[in-house]
Amino acid sequence: MVLSAQFTIPLLGVETEPATIALVALGFLALRRVFRFLKGSRSAYFPKVYTAFQPFALPGLLFPTTAWTTGLDWHWVRREQTYALNETVNVVPVLSGIPGLWTSNMDIGRQIAAGGHRSSFIKPESASGAFLSWGMNLAASDGAMWRKHRRVVGPAFGIDLYKLVWAQTVQTYREMIGVEGWKDKDTVDIPVIQRITLKLAFILISTCGFGFTSTWATPPKAADGGMPIQEALKLVADTHLISLVVPKWLMHLPIPSVRKTRIARERMAKFMQQQVSERKADVAAAVEGNTRADAFTMLVKANQDESGKYQLDDQEVAGNVFLFMFAGHETTAHSLAGTLGFMAIHEEIQDEIVEQILSVVGPDRDPEFDDYSKLDKVLAIFYEAARMFPAGHALIREAIEDTVLTIPNPVGEEGSKTIPIPKGTQVTVDMVGVQYNPRYFEDPHVYKPSRWYGLPTDSELFTAFSVGPRACIGRRFATVEATCFLALLLRDWKVQPILRNGESKEAWGARVMDAHIVLTLGVKDIPVRLVRRKCT
Numbered sequence: 001m002v003l004s005a006q007f008t009i010p011l012l013g014v015e016t017e018p019a020t021i022a023l024v025a026l027g028f029l030a031l032r033r034v035f036r037f038l039k040g041s042r043s044a045y046f047p048k049v050y051t052a053f054q055p056f057a058l059p060g061l062l063f064p065t066t067a068w069t070t071g072l073d074w075h076w077v078r079r080e081q082t083y084a085l086n087e088t089v090n091v092v093p094v095l096s097g098i099p100g101l102w103t104s105n106m107d108i109g110r111q112i113a114a115g116g117h118r119s120s121f122i123k124p125e126s127a128s129g130a131f132l133s134w135g136m137n138l139a140a141s142d143g144a145m146w147r148k149h150r151r152v153v154g155p156a157f158g159i160d161l162y163k164l165v166w167a168q169t170v171q172t173y174r175e176m177i178g179v180e181g182w183k184d185k186d187t188v189d190i191p192v193i194q195r196i197t198l199k200l201a202f203i204l205i206s207t208c209g210f211g212f213t214s215t216w217a218t219p220p221k222a223a224d225g226g227m228p229i230q231e232a233l234k235l236v237a238d239t240h241l242i243s244l245v246v247p248k249w250l251m252h253l254p255i256p257s258v259r260k261t262r263i264a265r266e267r268m269a270k271f272m273q274q275q276v277s278e279r280k281a282d283v284a285a286a287v288e289g290n291t292r293a294d295a296f297t298m299l300v301k302a303n304q305d306e307s308g309k310y311q312l313d314d315q316e317v318a319g320n321v322f323l324f325m326f327a328g329h330e331t332t333a334h335s336l337a338g339t340l341g342f343m344a345i346h347e348e349i350q351d352e353i354v355e356q357i358l359s360v361v362g363p364d365r366d367p368e369f370d371d372y373s374k375l376d377k378v379l380a381i382f383y384e385a386a387r388m389f390p391a392g393h394a395l396i397r398e399a400i401e402d403t404v405l406t407i408p409n410p411v412g413e414e415g416s417k418t419i420p421i422p423k424g425t426q427v428t429v430d431m432v433g434v435q436y437n438p439r440y441f442e443d444p445h446v447y448k449p450s451r452w453y454g455l456p457t458d459s460e461l462f463t464a465f466s467v468g469p470r471a472c473i474g475r476r477f478a479t480v481e482a483t484c485f486l487a488l489l490l491r492d493w494k495v496q497p498i499l500r501n502g503e504s505k506e507a508w509g510a511r512v513m514d515a516h517i518v519l520t521l522g523v524k525d526i527p528v529r530l531v532r533r534k535c536t
Ligand code: HEM
Pocket: 113, 138, 139, 140, 150, 205, 209, 323, 324, 327, 328, 329, 331, 332, 335, 386, 390, 391, 392, 393, 394, 395, 396, 464, 465, 466, 469, 470, 471, 472, 473, 474, 475, 477, 478
């Protein structure tokens, strides 16, 4: 058969030229666009922010944020302007995508993101896609499916785990000092502090969450060696958004970066299979009630549960392994790196923190788990960094039915208004917006850990882990690890910025302490110098 201009396609019983079909299709797309645009513009309740493309969808996420479009980091870049209009805005894409509400009000955030039995809002699949390709999991699921997943892993998150996290953090800190060769040094320059914090957090989730053997000298590897798992995981996560949209065969092209990504995916998959089958054997061999209780064992047990109610299939186990390995370390590592960046700028705060560490723990002994609740100022420097650089930066939800939102009146006015939200509306809780909202924080642009001093460790006044039943399951895991690590590090070392020629601390802060968003939000590469504290 020869393809030519005469080639025709039967449409509605009439022979039609391809060009006509293309025109009809284009016309249809244009109409749909106009319809969506008008639908978005119609809502009269909130100020509109016009943009070329929808922020977290293709092609919008490929463009940097500029005056005409909203990229992946638009809520960071425009954090000073957007919510001056209203605490909630309607982001209306002109060329591609659907309109959606973005809010910086946590009372609204609670209504849409906290979960609970009667919620009219779910996590749309488009928002969880990043983790779904490995299998359904706790973070991506909703309703009964979510309850099942949370029921399975929930029991792993108890006091025994946190004690283990504390002890493992002390051990890992000691290994780090030894392996990095810092024992006999008085100053150490670290060009990118994230290298340290990512490794720490990865070892912690691997050992405490999964029971994998892992040390500073030998991080987890697949049995056949090759690319370390931490690197594979990072590559897979960083390239995830792209790999969702390109056709499968592209992944087999002989381009070095594509090949590396493919190897990383294969390595992750193999690692998961291997670990799952080893643990299955462990669980089978163990006497009833005498097995480990880490999150991974819980998942494998649920996989083998014959009674069915809380059973997870192989895909779901893999989905959760990938989720926990990733969510359990990038977030914590970014927040820790941010904390150290702020310490480098604020010497006076650092001194105040060290005073508390010395008065609670003293100069020599290892910090103990019982010290955790007394080190509230140490936790506060971590909280305040996570407020200003929230790793979980956007909670995306969609109304599954016609519903309403209760909108608090502006600051200074009592009461609230009720506003109808039609089925299908996307509402995003902007954690950057919330945590820079002057309604909740005086001088939100100032790093001021003292706002958190004395706060009970699980208070919902701190919102970076979200709130309610759907809040972060790893909150205590992260805060216990961070408090212990910071207590050890700051007691031994003074953290200083590595300045460029003639650069002031303030200029360093302005240059370095800026957000970088891939899946999670973190601070750009932070160069710091550790100087041994002589007094201890
Ligand atoms: C500073 C560190 C962390 C921050 C800022 C953070 C933030 C968040 C936020 C905001 C959510 C809610 C997402 C949403 O509702 O759309 C969340 C959920 C979650 N986090 Fe974290 N997280 C951190 C550490 C961890 C750790 C250490 C783990 C695992 C050990 C973890 C595992 C999870 C999981 C599994 C969920 C989903 C929970 C559910 O949907 O039931 N996170 N996290």
